[in-house]
Amino acid sequence: MTESEFYSFVVPDAQGNDVKLSDYKGKVVMVVNVASSCGKTPQYAGLQKLYEKYKDQGLEILAFPCNQFAFQERGSNEEICTFTRDKYKVTFKMFAKTTVNGGDTIPLYQYLKKEGEGSLFNAIKWNFTKFLVSKSGKVLQRYSPNTEPEDMEEDIKKLLAE
Structure with a gap:
């Protein structure tokens, strides 16, 4: 079996450091595009709860702030991290603000949209669109922004047990 393309990506974190996704081999990974001024922003609390409950079993949550939806993520990387840490006590990995649609879409999101089943044009x-990635780097599930983090718990538990 060839290694998953998921592990080939390198993306900048919120502090500007390059992070190799290969560092997450053997982990169950949730990738989610986030925003601080959205009606769905309270999902940060549910994401943090899942992370605290399952991080020692191998769950990683990778959050990618994005300002493409009604300009709901206007802050700098530092402001976003401060907001999520202060308001939601977020301790999972925050990445640099990014683009998930259009011509400037980062390669990771091009891949996720291609691999994770979606709707018309896979946009x-x-x-708070979420992708669940297996321990082997396979994109297994795409969840809508309306899916609350706790509604993903059974899927996460199954993947962690594999």
Whole structure:
């Protein structure tokens, strides 16, 4: 079996450091595009709860702030991290603000949209679209922004047990 393309990506974190996704081999990974001024922003609390409950079993949450949906993520990387840490006590990995749709879409999101089943044109429809990636780097599931983090718990538990 060839290694998953998921592990080939290198993306900048919120502090400007390059992060190799190969560092997450053997982990269950949730990738989510986030925003601080969205009606769905309270999902940060549910994401953090899942992370705290399952991080020691191998769950990683990778959050990618995005300002493409009604300009709901206007802050700098530092402001975003401060907001999520202060308001939601977020401790999972925050990445640099990015683009998930259009011509400037980062390669990771091009890949996620191609591999994770979606709707017409596979575009990300809104903030808090989530992708669940197996321990082997396979994109297994795409969840809509309306899917609450706790509604993903059974899927996460199954993947962690594999």
